[in-house]
Each structure stands twice: as C-alpha cells, then as structure tokens.
Amino acid sequence: MSLTSVKMSEDVWLTCLTHALSTETEEIMGLLLGDIQHSKNGSVTALIWGALPQPRCDRQKDRVETNPEQLTAASVQAEISFICIKLLI
Numbered sequence: 001m002s003l004t005s006v007k008m009s010e011d012v013w014l015t016c017l018t019h020a021l022s023t024e025t026e027e028i029m030g031l032l033l034g035d036i037q038h039s040k041n042g043s044v045t046a047l048i049w050g051a052l053p054q055p056r057c058d059r060q061k062d063r064v065e066t067n068p069e070q071l072t073a074a075s076v077q078a079e080i081s082f083i084c085i086k087l088l089i
Contacts, residue, residue: 008034008048019053029054029064033078050081 012032019028033050052074058065 002044003036003046004043006046006048008032012048012051015051015053019051023056026056027064029056029066031074031078033081050078052077 016030016032019030030051030053032048033052034046034048037045037047039045054066054070054074056064057067057070
C-alpha cells in the first residue's frame with residue numbers, strides 16, 4: 001500500500017523549517033521519527049512525532065554528508081524516544 005497522508009506536530013514542522021532556512025543555499029539532511037497507521041478504509045498515514053536535524057560534516061555545496069558518530073547518536077536518540085512514546089501509550 002502507498003502512503004496517503006502525513007501528519008506531524010507543529011514542533012516537528014518548525015524544527016524542519018528552521019533547519020531548512022538556516023542553510024537555505026545548501027542541501028540539508030535530517031531524520032524524521034514516526035509510525036505508520038493503517039485505517040479500516042485502506043488509507044495509510046505517516047504519523048511523524050520527532051525530527052532530528054543532522055549537521056553537515058562536509059561543506060561542499062554538491063553533497064550532504066554526516067559522520068557515522070552523528071548517525072549513531074541519532075539512532076540511539078530515536079530508540080530512546082520510541083521507547084518513551086510506547087511507554088506513554
């Protein structure tokens with residue numbers, strides 16, 4: 001099934017917007033955290049509850065690279081956030 005809609009909080013939207021505008025002439029990279037919700041009518045919605053902007057480690061305009069340590073830290077933060085959200089549900 002294909003994704004039919006995306007829902008995100010205002011905080012996530014503002015995080016993404018701020019990250020994009022902070023480097024408006026360069027490409028950016030970040031991670032979105034969320035879940036997929038399947039409804040009875042067949043629609044599929046992405047529920048985005050977190051955003052992790054990634055700083056660039058290379059300042060060349062034609063590429064966006066991050067180092068492995070940044071991706072590992074983001075992965076750990078995503079797992080912690082996921083566990084906390086599941087405990088709240």
